[in-house]
Amino acid sequence: MNIKTTRRAFLQGATAAAGALVVGLTPKGSWAAAHGGEFMPNPFVKIAPDGKVTVVLKHFEMGQGTSTGLSTLLAEELDANWDDVETEFAPADTGTYMNTLMGVQGSGGSTAIANSYMQYREAGAAAKSLLVQAAAAEWGVDAGEIEVKDGMVSHGSNSASFGDLVGLVPDGATPNPQLKDPSAFTKIGADKLSRKDSRAKTNGTATFAMDVMPEGVVFAVLQRSPKFGGTLTSFDATAAMEVEGVVDVKETPVGVVVYATNTWAAMKGREALTTEWDFSNAETRSQDAMEAEYAEALDRAEGLAAKAEGDAAGALEGAANTIEAEFHFPFLAHAPMETLNSVVQIKDGKAQCWDGCQFHTVTQGAVGAVSGVGPENTAIETVYAGGSFGRRANFSSDYEVEATMAAMALGDGRPVKLVWSREDDVRGGYYRPMTKHRVRAGVDADGNLVGWHSIMANKSIFKGTPMGEAVIVNGVDLFSVEGVADTEYAIPNMEVTLHDMETAVPMLWWRSVGHSHSGYAMEVAMDMAAEAAGRDPVEFRQDLLANAPRSLGVLNLAAEKAGWGGDLPEGWGRGVAVHKSFNTHVAQVAEVSVTDGKVKIERIVAAVDCGVPVNPDVIRAQVEGAIGYGLSHVMRQKITFTDGEVDQSNFPDYEPLRISDMPKIEVHIVPSSEAPTGIGEPGLPPAGPAVANAIYDAMGKRVMHLPMVDDGIEFS
Amino acid sequence: MAITLKINGEEKSVEAPPDMPLLWAIRDVLGMTGTKFGCGVASCGACTVHVDGEPTRSCQAQVGDLEGAEITTIEGLNSDVAAAVQSAWADLDVVQCGYCQSGQIMSAVGLLTENAKPTDEDIDSYMWGNVCRCATYTRIRAAIHEASKRMEA
Helix, strand or coil: CCCCHHHHHCCCCCECHHHCECCCCCCCCCHHHHCCCCEEEECCEEECCCCCEEEEECCCCCCCCHHHHHHHHHHHHHCCCHHHEEEEECCCCHHHHCECCCCECCCCCCCHHHHHHHHHHHHHHHHHHHHHHHHHHHHCCCHHHCEEECCEEEECCEEEEHHHHCCCCCCCCCCCCCCCCHHHCCCCCCCCCCCCCHHHHHCCCCCEHHHCCCCCCEEEEEECCCCCCCEEEEEECHHHHCCCCEEEEEEECCEEEEEECCHHHHHHHHHCCEEEEECCCCCCCCHHHHHHHHHHHHHCCCCEEEEEECCHHHHHHHCCEEEEEEEEECEECCCCCCCCEEEEEEECCEEEEEECCCCHHHHHHHHHHHHCCCHHHEEEEECECCCCCCCCCCCCCHHHHHHHHHHHHHCCCCCEEEECCHHHHHHCCCEECCEEEEEEEEECCCCCEEEEEEEEEECCCCCCCCCHHHHEECCEEHHHHCCCCCCCCCCCCEEEEEEECCCCCCECCCCCCCHHHHHHHHHHHHHHHHHHCCCCHHHHHHHHCCCCHHHHHHHHHHHHHHCCCCCCCCCEEEEEEEEEECCEEEEEEEEEEEECCEEEEEEEEEEEECCCCCCHHHHHHHHHHHHHHHHHHHHCCCECEECCEECCCCCCCCCCCCHHHCCEEEEEECCCCCCCCCCCCCCCCCHHHHHHHHHHHHHCCCCCECCHHHHCCEEC | CEEEEEECCEEEEEECCCCCEHHHHHHHHCCCCCCCCCCCCCCCCCCEEEECCEEEECCCCEHHHCCCCEEECHHHCCCHHHHHHHHHHHHCCCCCCCCCHHHHHHHHHHHHHHCCCCCHHHHHHHCCCCCCCCCCHHHHHHHHHHHHHHHHC
């Protein structure tokens, strides 16, 4: 028998010092109810009679390592044997599984470890304390003298495994969680702890939403408007219905759905479909017109004041030397390897959604509302997500809502699996906002940075979303200017002006959000300022970070490890960048070679300070991956428009980073006892500018227009 | 119409038109999901299987052309090379999201079967067609070298 009665009754969060959650237990009924079944002392862990420990993951796993990270936190305090630890995804249940830094159940903003650090440790310690009480009662010894190690509980000559004890927790036992002193950690900070998802992902057994095919499943694809904001006026399904395997075609509020017995037939049926659209409210402009509007905005004097400290205009006026740089950053699609898809079944007043679900609360609400069954009758089954990079966290739950509408339109209670093709993905919107950013900076005769004015033009991500009110201040979406307005550099006179642009093209956070462009502009312009000051780029930054010890620390570490100032082979260049994002500090030194005018990114040395490094090997992996993901867009990715339609369609014209492009990467982690901070995103922002600064060092060319291939850079 | 395919040593009858890509026959008709859809245009390698031992993009191979061929998917890997590759992959924790990794492993097994001691350049050249958006490439290189070592042992 399973003691699920305790599952919902459990969490009584109280905010203690440092924002830590205190875990309390309110057992309903006797612990003895665990006899013969799994012992689930709180919503985060189950222990089976065979000793298997299952950690319940409130966060989804898109590759960022949360299944390993959350397991590490819990297993550390439980003193479980790592090989006995397995994971499962939590159901959608906001009250129990809320991200305490977001206020909803969901993952984003590189917060998974930061918000779970105390909670999962407390949960592990609470479970351990109950097992210890069981052993103490069984052996008639003082609980304080009992030792727990690697899944074994012992006292003198007595010993028992966790599994032996799950049925013996005494009635009325109250957990007494006592957290370890960090000096006693054996798992947190261990240089290498095997990933919990490695085996299943190397033998083909890991289940992604794409692999969910419940009994009776109908495969579906959706014909959307070819221009953002278009609405369907008519369609002809005659030819589509003749495609072998196509079973139905239906109109929905989001477009025309083709249903089939397999995905390929659905795609072929869609190709045979004829649709007509009304584009009167659609984005119909081409790239040149949109860019011209952004460029014109940079020249307008008025704008939203994102920051005004001191007298930037006066400082620039009086500067001994000034620089000006105008940067262009294109729209970008996320293009996770697993294209978006989910399975939705609506039957008997209930909805079920299988999804690599990133925003459980939002998706449960959206599927429940759209289907009419209500969130309380909507279950979300989370499975592995084949990447996200921000795309699956969407306040509109767009692809899950599409699947819901497709299931409703079919209307026969069968599960509908709505799959996006790669073309749908590249052309489907929710892009990283296109941004233009002009920097003017001035240095005095002594080589000090004395003034800085950034003018930025982009479309707000948060406007019109439920979080808009919280993050849009005086019209300024803080995510449009993050990394600039909140820079750690001590710039005495600094002004940041924002122009909030309009387009029907939907925007979304893309790995590192505003930092994905602001880090580049800041760090390339900073190099230009250093040059104008006649100073070394590292030394120039060191001065400006004198009061930002953690950023200064990673800058110094990266410079030291990379051999800053040392000799390089002929034709090579070296560049540096440092950027703080998601409360994590990262510096990188890049080395490039240039042969026959072609650039090769040879090596990147990164230094990172993310507080307590919970899983150093996952941290290294995330920094490696963030650099690679960042280089994709820096080198050659962009989304552009002709008459409102996306020019790119698939990987051949939205070319991702390939193995031959990948530089050698070294990651150095700063030891720290500070609270852990984000790691999924912060490795990205410094990679582009470090490479740009290295290219300048090698070739004397400042690259300000991304992707670099559009600014005359050829890669080997 | 029914087409007989030999997959992982077993003959399977597949109800599909002859021009259906092998990828969709494996996944949607037979329900074997280890082989992944990534792009549909042979540009990412997520759908890589072996046809008569050769890494092949299953999104471009039509089932009507494959009667009599020996098809191996990630589920059917059982060679010594494959064991070395999969154990190296797991021990080095190559994966992140994992969605491309079946295809990466199928290609890596192909590479090491042809060339037991590849250089970084050999790896980059052979694995070029397998995209990983998580950019696990440095670990893929390391794991292929590690598998090569394990094959010698």
